Amino acid sequence: MTSEPVRPVPRKRVLFDVDGTLIDAVDNQRRVWETWAGQYGLDPEEVYRVALRTRPMETFAQVAPDHDPQACLAALHALEDEDVRSGVYGAFAGAAELLAALPRDSWALVTSNYERRVRGRFARTGLPVPPVVVDAAAVTEGKPSPVPYLLAAERLAVRPEDCLVVEDAPSGVLAGLRAGMVVWGVNGSVAAPGVHRHFASLGEAAAEIAAFAGAEVEVGRG
Known part of the structure; x- marks a missing residue:
């Protein structure tokens, strides 16, 4: 067998x-985007609403179409790196x-x-x-x-x-x-x-x- x-x-x-x-990290993400929006004179609530459902480059295209997207991304990355160093989560x-x-x-x-x-x-x-x-x-x-x-x-x-x-x-x-x-x-x-x-x-x-x-x-x- x-x-x-x-x-x-x-x-x-x-x-x-x-x-x-x-x-x-929800509160951290909100603070980062609100700070970023303030740097560009944008409505932080509207920016965060868009950021929740799109990737960063898509967010920039919607909320800051007149700005250089690479500069926008560099500013966002700097804020996120600082959050990793000093944020509370x-x-x-x-x-x-x-x-x-x-x-x-x-x-x-x-x-x-x-x-x-x-x-x-x-x-x-x-x-x-x-x-x-x-x-x-x-x-x-x-x-x-x-x-x-x-x-x-x-x-x-x-x-x-x-x-x-x-x-x-x-x-x-x-x-x-x-x-x-x-x-x-x-x-x-x-x-x-x-x-x-x-x-x-x-x-x-x-x-x-x-x-x-x-x-x-x-x-x-x-």
């Missing part, structure tokens, strides 16, 4: 967004325990920010940084394009369908869905369109995120 060949169990990986998912409840419980090769960060800022914020909040970080400089198309998440799966050497995307923003959710991945939403009272599951907080989702990657974690819900 011949035995059936043993098929390997697909490796599961978790791809985390950063701002709004692991790091609570923290990790969401459950983030530290969850990331510490995950094997280092089982997760990645996929962010619209830049890796140096992510590393600065993680250092200040005590969060570990995984080997794979896909940032704004790594891709030519940002979220909601699937390109950032597909690149993360490629770097982790796994199939997109074996990845779990953890996101807080509709554009990131859409990026994960377009990549053909499982997408869970966190940190919001209302689920983003299309998410497979939604949790009011990261802490509430932590145990199940860990289980997806074959790990265990115990955290307080928050």
Whole structure:
């Protein structure tokens, strides 16, 4: 009698967004954009409203079409770098325990920010940084394009369908869905369109995120 060949169990990986998912930086982002708007004599509320749903260069085209977009970007980057050095922010409840419980090769960060800022914020909040970080400089198309998440799966050497995307923003959710991945939403009272599951907080989702990657974690819900 011949035995059936043993098929390997697909490796599961978790791809985390950063701002709004692991790091609570909403107030920081608002202050940065308000300061930037003040430098250009623009309405800070209108600028922030546009910035929430577009990438920086698209924001500049809408709110400051008469200004050099590269100069606008340089001013924004200077403010964001200063925020990393001196801003007050923290990790969401459950983030530290969850990331510490995950094997280092089982997760990645996929962010619209830049890796140096992510590393600065993680250092200040005590969060570990995984080997794979896909940032704004790594891709030519940002979220909601699937390109950032597909690149993360490629770097982790796994199939997109074996990845779990953890996101807080509709554009990131859409990026994960377009990549053909499982997408869970966190940190919001209302689920983003299309998410497979939604949790009011990261802490509430932590145990199940860990289980997806074959790990265990115990955290307080928050």
